[in-house]
Amino acid sequence: MTRREQLVVSVGIGSVLAAVILLRALPAAVHRYSALIERSGVSGQLVARREAELALLPILERRADSLRRRVLALADRLVPGATEAEAQAELLVRVEHAAADPNGQLEQAEAVPDSIGFGRLRRVQARAAWSSDLTGILGFLRRLEYGQQLLVVRRVWVEAISGAAQPDHGDRLRAEVVVEGWYLRREEAGL
Numbered sequence: 001m002t003r004r005e006q007l008v009v010s011v012g013i014g015s016v017l018a019a020v021i022l023l024r025a026l027p028a029a030v031h032r033y034s035a036l037i038e039r040s041g042v043s044g045q046l047v048a049r050r051e052a053e054l055a056l057l058p059i060l061e062r063r064a065d066s067l068r069r070r071v072l073a074l075a076d077r078l079v080p081g082a083t084e085a086e087a088q089a090e091l092l093v094r095v096e097h098a099a100a101d102p103n104g105q106l107e108q109a110e111a112v113p114d115s116i117g118f119g120r121l122r123r124v125q126a127r128a129a130w131s132s133d134l135t136g137i138l139g140f141l142r143r144l145e146y147g148q149q150l151l152v153v154r155r156v157w158v159e160a161i162s163g164a165a166q167p168d169h170g171d172r173l174r175a176e177v178v179v180e181g182w183y184l185r186r187e188e189a190g191l
Helices: 005-075 084-098 134-145
Strands: 105-112 121-132 150-159 174-185
Touching: 084 105, 084 121, 084 134, 084 174, 121 134, 134 150, 134 174
Parallel strands: none
Antiparallel strands: 105 121, 121 174, 150 174
16 A cells, blocks of 8 residues: 555545544534533532522521420310320310300210311310200300310200290200310320
């Protein structure tokens, strides 16, 4: 092979290698570089977001401490009892105490199963039916909600008792109420 033929072959091989590099390797390298830059930008944004969230951590910790203190301040107003059965029994006692009125009559009081809770804090409910005049029913509801325990009357149904008009007390009414309270479940009680 002559010097000229060697030069042509060298130029041909160089051209093919240059074409492969320019048409295949360079676009792939540019694409990889662009993806790397994009990922580093997203990573930078993610890091900035996480740093902003971490900067809020002391504020969230203060709020959690404040909330914990407020819940503990309410602890003496919760329904006594460490299990659901104890709390339901105590709630029924509170309903019976609120119904202690000579002008009214507690017709029914029963516990209602409930499964709502947050950690150890659990809700307990009771349904009660009570008959009296309007003043007696309002007093019954007032004694339920404004007693020593933190109880909430969730539902009230009031209906007139037919044929029960009394001249000195007005119409007799029957009220059905759903009362709820909260208790702290004992940790070793399970669930």
